[in-house]
Structure formats: structure tokens, C-alpha cells
Amino acid sequence: MQAAPPRHLQSEAEPERCSAQQTVTLFRHEPLLLDCGQPVCDVRVAYHTYGEAREHATLVLHALTGNSAVHEWWPDFLGAGKPFDPDTDFVVCSNVLGGCAGSTGPSELPTLSGQRVKLTLRDMARVGRALLEHLGVKKVRVIGASMGGMLAYAWLLECPDLVERAVIIGAPARHSPWAIGLGTAQRSAIQAAPGGEGLKIARQIAMLSYRSHQSFQQTQAGQRVPGVPAITSYLEYQGEKLLARFCEKTYVALTEAMDAFQPSDAELRGIQVPVLSIGISSDVLYPASEVKAHAALLPHSTYWELDSIHGHDAFLMDAQDLPERVRDFLHA
Template sequence: MTPDRPVPAESASFDYDYSESPMVQAAAVRSQVSFAHVKLFRDQPLLLDCGLAVSDIQVNYHTYGRPADEAVLVLHALTGDSAVHAWWPDFLGVGRPLDPSREFIVCGNVLGGCNGSSGPEDLPEGAALTLRDMARAGRALMEHLGVRRVKVVGCSMGGMLAYAWLLENPDMVQKAVIVAAPARHSPWAVGLNTAARSAIALAPGGEGLKVARQIAMLSYRSPESLAQRQPHRVGGEQPVVAYLQHHGEKLAARFSEASYLAITQAMDAFQPTDRELRALRMPVLAVGISSDLLYTAREVRDSVTTLPYGEYWELHSPHGHDAFLMDPGHLPRVVADFLHGP
């Protein structure tokens, strides 16, 4: 699959339509959205990979569209949540890749998160979460909703979690789209997370989390993107300084240090073997981003081409890792054609 053209579809292209105004689209989504929470593993506990068992796990989730036994499961990024309409509006709506008028769409806040789902403080002392644990908890949510088969769409950390879903729940997954994520962390990504966790350890209570976010934000952008959005000034404080401080303050106000530590550790520890990946038999599309410094296009491509039925497409953008949010270009059509094609 060449990186400079959309994935071909054998059937007619999905009718991806921006003609509706944002207000009309937002109203259409609101009319089909549901927010709820559920307690899972009440009768039988979830056995974590660390060997501990946990019961009464709470999961907060959003659904879009009418319940059905097949669904599109969206997996959010590291500091994201289940409100897809808030963080991915380009993809959710009538005539868009995630279309509530034609499919049942579900997104749950991950186990270990801090947006209503059970977090690290709710787990037994010494419990260490893995992405595979999160995938097994996600399966329990889908079974609670009566879903038997899913198409998975995961972005960034959610893309790595999508690989965990493929490994843990292969009988349930029809196909998967993995956006801006490799199958396992490189030394570069582990190093960035280690620096972020060190900042939190040295300055608990919020200050360290602010620094961790600043480190992460630099990895989410490219030098060209920062030069465009936060241009250099002669004299005075540089705009990038205020930009990083703003994002640090913003995350510290809404996110948990414990969740940040637990989820980044789970990402670093997720290291599936090539043999495991070669055993996967479902179609998978991975999307790399040409300017991504966190997860380079090459490592995203190398991960998916290990799969027997893996395809690759590359989004060309100057905006780095977060281009799938900031500058999606043809990505919505590519994702739609893959999800709804044969």
C-alpha cells in the first residue's frame, strides 16, 4: 500500500459529506447520544495480568445510535475520554466515518482512567494494569451492551489498545483502524514517558503533571507545526512558553496523576511479539503521519505490515502526532472506505 493515496475499496466509495453545517451535525449527534456507567465483574472478578483479581469495576461510556449486536468501538487517547463528539467531531456525524444513523458506536473510558471509570486508587494495593487488562474490561462492557462483533477504531494510545484488543479478543473483532500508533513502544517513546513520570515523582500534587504534559505536547507537535502556530518573536517571552504552560495547567485541572502513571506504564510494558502479530487474521488499516515524532510513520508502517492482512496509509501533514485531530485531510474518507468497504 503506497503512502500517497487512499486505501482502495472494491465497492463504491462511502458517501462522506461535509455539506451539513456544524450546528446541524451537532444537533444530529446530540439526538442519538447516550452517556451511562455500569459496574462490571460483579459475579466473577477480572484477573489482572499482575495476578490480582478485581471486582465491581465501574466503566463510564458513551454510545451513539441505536443499540445493535454489531458496533464500532472507538478507543480514546491517553488523556482522552469517552465523549467522541467532543474530541473527534470531524469523524462523528451523519455521513461521516462514525455515523450514528447507520451503526451503533461505543466508546468507554479505559480501566485506570479518571473520567468515571475505576482508576488506580480503586484497585488493590500493588496492582499494575496492562493494555490487555483494559481490553478484557472493554470486552465485558461490549457484552453488557449485547454487542457480539466490533469494528475497532483506536487513536494514539487507543491505537496501541486496539492491538491489545486484536490479541485478547480476536473472535470479536471484524476489522480495525489504528491511527498514529505502533504495536509497541520504541526506546524514544519509553524515554519520554519515563521523563514525564520522573517529573510527577519529583513534584507531586499537580506541578509534576504540568511538566509531564509539557514534555508530551512537544512530542505531539513537530518543529514545523510549532513554528507555524507559535512563531518566534524577537524580544520578550516566546509564544511557545505560554502555550506549554497553558496545556500543563489545563491537564492538571482535569486529569489524575495516578492515571497518567498507570496508563503510561501500561503502554511502555505492552510488547507483543512478531509471532503474536503474525497470528492475527482480521483486516487492519494503520495510519501513519508523515511528521510524527512520537510514533514515526516508519514504525507505524512496520507494525502493521507484520500482520497478514495489514494495510498502511500515510497522512501528510506538518502538524506531527496530533494531525489526526488538527489536520485530518483525507483521513476521514480513508477510514470510512475501510470501515464500510468489503
Template sequence: MTALSRTPSPLPLPQEDERCSADDRKRRTVTLFRTSPLLLDCGQPLLDVRVAYHTYGEAREEATLVLHALTGNSAVHEWWPDFLGAGRPLDPTQAYIVCANVLGGCAGTDGPSELGDLPISLRDMARVGRALLEHLGVRRVRVIGASMGGLLAYAWLLECPDLVARAVVIGAPVRHSPWAVGLNSAARAAIRAAPGGEGLKVARMVAMLSYRSPQSLAQTQVGQRRPGVHAVTSYLEYQGEKLLARFCERSYLTLTAAMDGFQPNDAELAAIRVPVLAVGISSDVLYPAAEVRAGAAAVPNATYWELDSIHGHDAFLMDSGDLPVRVGAFLHQG
């Protein structure tokens, strides 16, 4: 199977600031596995896999690899401004930073249409990422990922232990629990029951409830924004519409299934030897802090730290507090 040939549309670029150059903000694409196929965990080979990515800073053999969340993309400057920029944990003046849209996504990398809706795994994504790093001449990485990106960071530790020097996992467990699988199962059922967009909006509404916390919603979504409609209802409807405008329901099905399928056993986790910083979030109801802490305890060289916030799982994006300082100090050790 080969990827379709097409010209990607560029992402809109924000106003230039000190965080990265105009060239850094350009999305690039490369076609990998031209001669030797990517063998998926499902047993199917793929040739000519297109990958979309961003890089920040001067190219070098060591890099910091950023792994995005479920509905994210490779444009770190758009969704993680607290982390990217001079003096921040992801400093393009001091390090070479790479982020790619994952296999199965819908932001430039081959997605379900090109894959023929084949099932993919997080380990498949890591193998694609490894090929990208080889293309870029990178031989060693420090990995940082949050949410799905955190799960993917563990997949990198298992799939590419020779490449990873250290890893930061934010708001993610070592494997998906029945609770997380159940939420994704409900989301996929909504999409299948109402294809064409309505199901994806409902899936996003359900997901947003797991991304925030009761305390967060009580503080930010009180009362009504329009007559007869609760503020939280308006908020969830808006989030559903916003995701529908930028994301693909088939990618949502593919990526959530890949997350649910990531179930490393304790022996695999015990074999991880690189230093890991695992960050839990005190009010996270999707991946409770106790679950993140317990998972980190199964990794021999992991350190656990907890971000204190009322804003739930999404605190790593909206209420980062001391997180940038903690992450920066860990990434720059060694």
C-alpha cells in the same frame, strides 16, 4: 478488591446538533464483574469494576468500538467531531458506536484510587471492554483507535480476536519503542519529583513537544505572546495548566506504564488475521511513520496508509485531511 460506590458527575453537554442526540451525549456507567472477578495480568482479581461509556445510534449486535487516546474520555462527540456524525466515518444513523473510558482512567471508569494503584495492562483494558460489549449485547465490532487507542486496538486484536471484524490503527506502533518508553519515563519522573500538580504540568509540556513537530511549532508558535516570553513557552504552559484542570496524575502514571508494557512479539502479531488499516503520520516524531509502517508489515492482513501533515502526531485531531474518507471506506467494507 471491590470498586468504591459513588455517583459520577455528568460531563458538560455541548449544544445539540445533527451529529448525535441529547441522549447520546449522556455518559453512562455500569458495574461489571459482580460475580466473576476480572483477573488482571499482574495476577490480582477485581470485583465490581465501574465503567463509564457513551453510545451513539441504535443498539444492535454489531458495533463500532472507538478507543480513546491517553488523556481522552468516552465522549467522542467532544474530541473527534470530524469523525462522528451523519455522513462521517462514525455515523450514528448507520451504526451503533461505543466508546468507554479505559480502566485506570479518570473520566468515570475505576482508576488508581479504586484499583489500589495496581499495575494494569492494555490487555486488561481490552478484557474490561469485552465485558462491556457483552453487557450491551454486542457480538461483533469494528475497532478504531488513535495514539494510545491505536496501541489498545492491537491489544484487542490479540486478546479478543473472535470479536473483531476489522481494525483501524491511527498514529500508533505495534509496541512501544525505547524512544516512546523514554519519553514516558521522563514524564513519570517529573510527576514523582513534583507531586501535587506541578509534575503533571511538566509531563504534559514534554508530551506536547512529541505530539507536534518542529514544522508545526515553527508555523504556529512564532514570536512572543507576552513580553519576554516565547510563544511556544506560553503555549506549553497553557497546555500543562489545561491538563492539570481535567486529569489525574495517578492515572497518567498508570496509563503510560501500561502503554510501555505493551510489547507483543512477532509471533503474536503474525497470528492476527483480521484486516487492519494502519495509518502513519508523515511528521510524527512520537511514533514515526516508518515505525508504524514497519509494524503494519508484521501483521499479515494489514494495509498501510500515510496522512501527510506538518502538524505531527496530533494531526489526526487537528489536520485530518483525507483521513476520514480513508477510514470510512475501510470500516464499511465487508
């Protein structure tokens, strides 16, 4: 769920035919009805596009702390000959409703009975649909990893008429008690220490679930500063880094939405489009067995497993031949 890979893995320059971030205000005349029953007007959506506008597009769904700038956090997937090729594809990625990278955030949403409204992944999918209509897109291939993968499930359920096929990476169809427990602990940290310190602790908890024992043994053994274990300084750095660019209200809203997304087996069996579901062998947040079991409920699914020691974040830091697998499926 990290937003970006290490700097040395990022592209040196933005790919050609990449738009600057754009912003549009949707639902100006007819409100968006949230799942909680609250209508919302004037929803701001920040997004990037890559390539020439077309009626068929590839829709990229970002992870928990991600944004719409695919070229910054997934360079292995964007470019000539890659899964998202601006020379032949129209690629769209937007910051989700409730995000803090340009789209309408939690503080801008109305309250219900004095409490902030709770967003759902289906709400986010409906906002995404409105953006595609604004862009003139009529059919999409959807791909998402981590939270983006769960959001892809929401797209498959909410917008079956738009989605031609989907790739879901390192994500289950619904959160297990283990994943909900981790989210609860992170939100408790934010509630106990609002104003930033809690968000840093939440990030540290999350980072432990994004990697694996073997990964940390390889990358965080020993000390960087005398008397301070490397893993300690690493977690402190990750907490500070997230605090500098993220919003604790967004963190709470999005993790709650993920925990609440609980489609039934019957709903999953009703998904009729081809789906490539990808587990990660060392993922402790979303074990590969869980990802595979949910994929098995889909009538037209293919399962593949990325063999990496680097846990959940392997889709960012150790992709191996994952881009080729995704490219071949998306363009089959």
C-alpha cells in the same frame, strides 16, 4: 495524544442520537483477573453510545488523556456520512480502566504487596469486552489513535473472536526505547513534583512530542506576551489545562501500561483480520516508518500515510481526507 482539538474545530452541538455518559458496574459476581494476578470486582465503566443498539458495533478507543465523549474530541469522524454515523451504526466508546473520566481509577484498585497494581492494555481490553457483552454486542469494528491505536492491537490479540476489522492511527504495536524514554521522563517529573506541578511538566514534555518542528514554527513563532516566547506560554497553558481535568495517578498508570505492552512479531503475524494502519509523515513520537514496519507484520494489513506538518496530533487537528479513508475501510 491531546484529548480535544481547538474549540473552533469542535461541533457546535452534540450529534443526534448521542447518549449522555452512562455508567455500569461490571464483574460483580465473578472477578476480573488482572495480568498481574490480582482479582478485581465491581469495576465501574463510564461510556457513551451513539445510534441504536445493535449486535454489530463500531468501538472507538480514546487516546491517553481522552474520554468516552467522542462527539467532543473527534467531531470530524462522528455524524451523518462520516466514519461513525449514528443513523446506521451503533458506536460505543468507554473510558479505560484506570482512567479518570468516570471509570474505576488507580486509587480504587487493590494493592499487591503494599504496592498499587500495574494495569495492562490487555486488562483494559477485557473490561471493554465485558462492556460489549453488557450491551449485547457480538461483533465490532475497532478504531483507535495514539494510545487508542495501541489498545486496538491489544483487542486484536485479546479478543480475536470479536473484532471483524480494525483501524490503527498514529500508533505502533509496541513502544520503542524512544517512546519509553519520553514516558519515563514524564513519570519522573510527576514523582519529583507530586501534587500537580509534575503533571504540568509531564504534559509539556508530551506536547513537544505531539507536534513537530515545522508545526511549532508555523503556530508558535514570536511572542504572545512581551518577553515571553509564544511556545513558552503555549506549553504553560497546556500544562495548566491538563491539571484542571486529569489525574496524575491515571497518567502514570496508563503510560506504564503503554510502555509494558510489547507483543512479539509472532503474535502480530497471528492477527488474521483486515487492519488499516495509518502513519503520520511528521510524527516524532511514533515515526511513520515504525508504524509501517509493524503494520507489515500483519498478514492482512493496508498502510496509508497522512501527510501533515503537524506531527502526532495531526489526526485531531489536520485530518484532511483521513475520515473518508477510515469510513471506506470500516464499511467495506
